[in-house]
Amino acid sequence: MEEEWRYVKHDGKERFSYQISSKGRVKSLLTAKATILKTRVNQWGYEVVNLKIDRETKTKQVHRLVAEAFLGIDLAKSQVNHKDGDKLNNLLDNLEWVTPKENIEHANRMKLRDARGHKKLSDREKDAILYLTTLSEITYLTIATAFSVNKRTVSKIASEWRKEKASDTPASKV
Template sequence: MNKEELKQKIISDSDKAEAYISDWEVVGIDDVCDLIDQLDEHVEELSQEWIDEHLCHEDEYDFDYIDPDDLKQLFLLKPEKPFVPQFVADYITDNKEAGYTLQQVFYYIHTDYKQGEINEYVEWVSTNEESFARAWLNGFLIEDDIEVWQPITGFYNEVSNLGRVRSVKHKAGNGKIYKSKILKPVVTNSGYVNVAIINKSEGNITKRLHRVVAEAFIPNPENKPEINHIDGNKENNEVSNLEWVTSKENKRHAWENDLQVSVKGSEKPLAKLKEEDIASIRKEYREGCIQMELAEKYGVARQTISSIVNMKAWKHVAEEVSE
């Protein structure tokens, strides 16, 4: 029995009730059909069994109906999609496209397992047979796509590991009650993403989305001050794309990945000198040390020393630092 046949049966069984529906606390036939439309194909037989079990009959007017409280349970027949690893999702998709059935796949899996030919697919399916079957029949969600929400301390907001922010239902100072909703972030001219969140005492505050995500999900035991976008995309604020870094680590990552950031001095990956060395070189030069001696001492070319003492290189090291 498919959906349309099931709907027609319900309609047929309810024809006699049409004249009395408005006088009874029963569920209208259109609502029942809408519910049926939401059920997956492979549970339709089960839904029919459920209807047969819960169908009530009114003797005086001779019609069938379903109690509203009972009908709510029909939603429970709709199966949930299990979470599976990406390689299992690919395995299911590939086998379905190849025309294999679930029974055939289980046969091959069990055969490989018995013969000791165990790979990641065989191992996972052998220990998660029920989840695999449900994923094959009902569809699946990939584990990496699981969205987890954390409260933002001090705010009427929550942030997810996928980089989304929502407000939570709360009562404002004026007594108005605000419902929960997903917030729309704003991409700034610098490419970073901002989001306006609601501080419980100060009202709306705009913050960088990547910082909100990192503070909620990523431990920072070394108290590093900056957050790096691992793939270089400032709009990708999923927790898997973020990491706490020092300023030097952040600039080094940008330099190594050609992200067009101006890196100076010791922050350059191939730098041989540090800012402290520059101060010493300039001081020693003023005190009479010649450039060749300084080059040998610090392991650089004489031309490098010349550029340093003549303020053509390492200009960001302030003159007063050299004093």
């Protein structure tokens, strides 16, 4: 899929200061040289970006920006669904407008939650958590909040990785 760019919409109007791509990248046009903006993962596990709109900083979910720019706004369907269940996969082909009921049914079909109703992490999310645990300035609690899991889950992911790594060392293969 070739990357296509469109202007970001806010309150139904195009904002000529920013563009969103069909691959989920956000570009600022506020300077002479266009800049790809950095994003982060919010406490619910969605990729977000800060945009300056009408002299205020607004935090916007990237998947909604893609859907609004490329799929239009569907007044009958208020939520944007990630077809593959991966909240960080903001490619246009992976997004669709759904009702809240359809979103819940999709989550159940995809088994995005375990039997107790807890969130199931994708391999991509686990890799992101593992990477973040290696950064000394980020606490496990901060990581847990960003991915909507508890601190023990983050600790377990890091611990399992350390055990795997230890079992791969030559001394342990004797």
